[in-house]
Structures are given as C-alpha cells and as structure tokens.
Amino acid sequence: MLRTNPVDAVFHFAAKALIPESVANPGYFFDVNVASAIAFLETLRDFGVKRFVFSSSAAVYGNPKVVPIPEDHAKDPVNSYGETKLMLERVLRWYASAYGWTAVAFRYFNASGATSDAGENHRPETHIIPLLLEAVNGERPYFEIYGDDYHTPDGTCVRDYVHVSDIAASHLLALKMLPDAGFTAYNIGAGHGYSVREVISAVEEVTGSKVPVRVGKRRAGDPAVLCASPEKLKRELKWEPRHSELKNIIQTAWEWKMKSAAIAA
Numbered sequence: 001m002l003r004t005n006p007v008d009a010v011f012h013f014a015a016k017a018l019i020p021e022s023v024a025n026p027g028y029f030f031d032v033n034v035a036s037a038i039a040f041l042e043t044l045r046d047f048g049v050k051r052f053v054f055s056s057s058a059a060v061y062g063n064p065k066v067v068p069i070p071e072d073h074a075k076d077p078v079n080s081y082g083e084t085k086l087m088l089e090r091v092l093r094w095y096a097s098a099y100g101w102t103a104v105a106f107r108y109f110n111a112s113g114a115t116s117d118a119g120e121n122h123r124p125e126t127h128i129i130p131l132l133l134e135a136v137n138g139e140r141p142y143f144e145i146y147g148d149d150y151h152t153p154d155g156t157c158v159r160d161y162v163h164v165s166d167i168a169a170s171h172l173l174a175l176k177m178l179p180d181a182g183f184t185a186y187n188i189g190a191g192h193g194y195s196v197r198e199v200i201s202a203v204e205e206v207t208g209s210k211v212p213v214r215v216g217k218r219r220a221g222d223p224a225v226l227c228a229s230p231e232k233l234k235r236e237l238k239w240e241p242r243h244s245e246l247k248n249i250i251q252t253a254w255e256w257k258m259k260s261a262a263i264a265a
C-alpha cells in the first residue's frame with residue numbers, strides 16, 4: 001500500500017479495545033496497541049509520512065476529578081487500555097518534536113450512532129446502544145444496568161455520546177486546519193451527558209418498544225459521570241457536534257440495524 005500509493009496522512013483506528021480484556025491481559029494490549037503501533041509509526045517514517053491522526057480515548061483520564069473533563073485534566077488511567085492510549089499519545093509527542101510530524105490525538109468519549117451503511121456490530125457486543133437495540137429486537141433476553149446506586153440524578157451512570165459522523169468530521173478538520181508540526185490532543189464529546197435510564201427511554205421512544213431491563217451490580221472501575229469538555233475542539237478546529245443529539249444517534253443506529261437485518265434476510 002505505502003509502496004504503491006503516495007500517502008499524505010494516516011488515520012489510525014486499529015486497536016484492542018475491550019476493557020475487561022485489557023484488565024485481564026495487559027501484556028497483549030501493550031503488545032498490540034503500543035509495540036505494534038510503534039512498528040507501524042516506524043514504517044510510516046520510512047515512507048516519509050508525517051501527518052498522523054490517532055484514535056485515543058476518554059480512558060486516558062481514569063476517574064475524573066472535574067466534569068466536564070478538559071484536555072489538561074490529570075491522566076490516571078484505571079485500565080491498561082487507557083494506559084496504552086496514553087503511552088501512544090506520548091510517543092506521538094516525541095515524533096512530532098523530533099521528526100517534524102503533525103500528530104493529533106482525538107480522545108473519543110462514547111462513539112455511537114451509524115451512517116446509512118456503517119454501524120456498530122461488535123462481537124462480543126459491549127456497547128450500550130447496540131445492546132439496548134438487541135434487547136428491544138429480542139436478540140437478548142434483557143438489558144442489564146450495571147448499578148443504579150450512583151451519585152447521579154437517577155442513580156445510573158452518565159456518559160457523553162458522540163455520533164460517528166461528528167467524529168469523522170473532526171478527523172477531516174484536523175487535516176485541513178493543522179498544517180504545522182506538533183502534537184495536539186482534543187476531546188471529542190457532545191459536552192453533555194445522559195444517564196443509562198435516559199438512554200433506555202430514548203431507545204423506547206425511537207423504536208416504539210419497551211426495553212426488558214434488569215438492574216445488576218456495579219462494574220469495577222465505572223466512574224459515575226464521564227463527560228467531555230469539547231471547547232478546545234470547537235475553538236481551534238471550529239468543530240460543532242451536528243449529529244450527536246441522543247435521539248438522532250439512536251435513530252441512525254436503529255435504521256442501520258433494520259437495514260442490515262433486511263439485507264441479511
């Protein structure tokens with residue numbers, strides 16, 4: 001690919017990303033997300049590629065001390081997944097200063113929603129919106145809430161959901177607006193959060209069906225609230241979340257799911 005096509009910039013999305021697996025098997029995560037990624041960076045260097053956009057994560061912050069979380073918040077990951085993202089960010093900072101790279105790390109909060117031809121389908125599925133849609137669609141018996149005794153308005157965890165189309169737009173803006181060498185990190189989130197119960201209600205409204213729900217135990221390491229401050233991204237790259245209204249996220253995910261099921265039938 002690099003030999004046959006001139007490559008101007010790279011978007012690096014590939015990673016191991018299942019948090020429980022990262023806790024149980026950190027060596028594998030450091031190998032894939034850090035060691036293999038550095039080998040990849042070195043290959044890019046051999047081919048003279050100097051613009052790099054990295055999918056980082058809100059997991060670099062760990063348990064937030066301030067919400068909404070700004071980019072300069074302390075970084076204290078609580079799982080090896082977040083640690084690998086932070087390590088690669090640091091590696092990129094050095095590539096930028098030593099090799100003149102323009103490197104951008106986007107710290108995604110909860111990436112969600114779908115376009116007409118691409119949506120979420122992880123195996124195993126661990127993401128809240130596809131799990132809820134599977135429960136509504138009878139593909140799983142119920143949706144489990146991981147704890148409803150958090151210090152939040154309805155007791156369930158609050159998260160910041162950002163539509164994949166808004167994430168994609170930020171990547172294109174990075175290429176357009178960041179011509180100079182250097183490393184920059186940006187949060188990508190809508191800037192406000194929804195509780196698990198609010199997401200359930202929105203799914204019921206969009207699909208017109210009741211979600212079968214059970215309340216289970218808290219999951220280890222789940223902060224009560226994770227919400228981004230996207231102000232830096234708005235200010236510096238003129239980014240605005242245009243698709244990240246919760247109902248639109250769910251509507252697009254549901255439409256994609258129904259379309260995929262119809263194609264498979």
Ligand SMILES: NC(=O)c1ccc[n+]([C@@H]2O[C@H](COP(=O)([O-])OP(=O)(O)OC[C@H]3O[C@@H](n4cnc5c(N)ncnc54)[C@H](O)[C@@H]3O)[C@@H](O)[C@H]2O)c1
Pocket residue numbers: 012013014015016017032036055056057058107108109110111112122
């Ligand atoms: N989905 C989210 O909410 C979210 C939040 C924060 C960050 N991110 C990051 O965004 C990126 C994409 O997330 P996603 O949800 O689509 O994850 P995903 O797990 O669905 O996709 C990652 C893909 O990378 C592939 N991959 C892993 N290691 C590879 C390697 N060495 N070589 C080639 N392919 C490899 C995996 O097989 C998988 O298909 C990841 O880097 C993830 O860490 C996602």
